[in-house]
Amino acid sequence: AQSVAQPEDQVNVAEGNPLTVKCTYSVSGNPYLFWYVQYPNRGLQFLLKYITGDNLVKGSYGFEAEFNKSQTSFHLKKPSALVSDSALYFCAVDHGQNFVFGPGTRLSVLP
Template structure:
C-alpha cells in the first residue's frame, strides 16, 4: 500500500478563495507528517510538520494543515489564496527511517 497519497494532480483556485491540497497516509503507529512547496526550477522548501500535539499545525506563508487520525489525512489549507502560491506541493511521511513523498499536487491560483 502507498504510504502517502495526494489524490489530486492539480488544484485550481481563484485568488482570494480558500485552498485545500489533500494528503492521506498509511503508516503504522504515530505518523510524522510534512508539507513542502516547490517553486519552478527550485528545490523544495519546508512548510510545516506534524510530530505530536495540536492537530492544527501552522506553517510558513500563512499555510496550515490539519491532522485527522480517524481519516488518516493531513490536508494543507490556506484561508485566502495568492497568485504567488502557485507551485508544486508535496506531502511526506516518515516511515522505515526515511521520508516518503507523495507524487505532488500542482496548485494554480488565477487572478
C-alpha cells in the same frame, strides 16, 4: 509499509479564495507528517510538520494543515490564496531514516 496519497493532480483556485490540497497516508505506528512546496526549477521548501500535539499545525507563508487520525488525512489549507502560492506541493511521511513523498499536487491560483 508507509505510503502517501495526494488524490488531486491539479488544484485550481481563484485568488482570495480558500485553498485545500489533500493528503492521505498509511503508516504503522504514529505518523510524522510534512508538507513541502516546490517552485519551478528549485529545491523543495519545508512548510510545516505534524509530530504530536495540536491537530492544527501552522506553518510558513500563512499555510496550515489539519491532522485527522480517524480519516488518516493531513490536508494543507490556506484561508486566502495568492497568485504567488502557485507551485507544486508535496506531502511526506517519515519512514525511519527516510521520507516517503506523495506524487505532488500542482496548485494554480488564478488572478
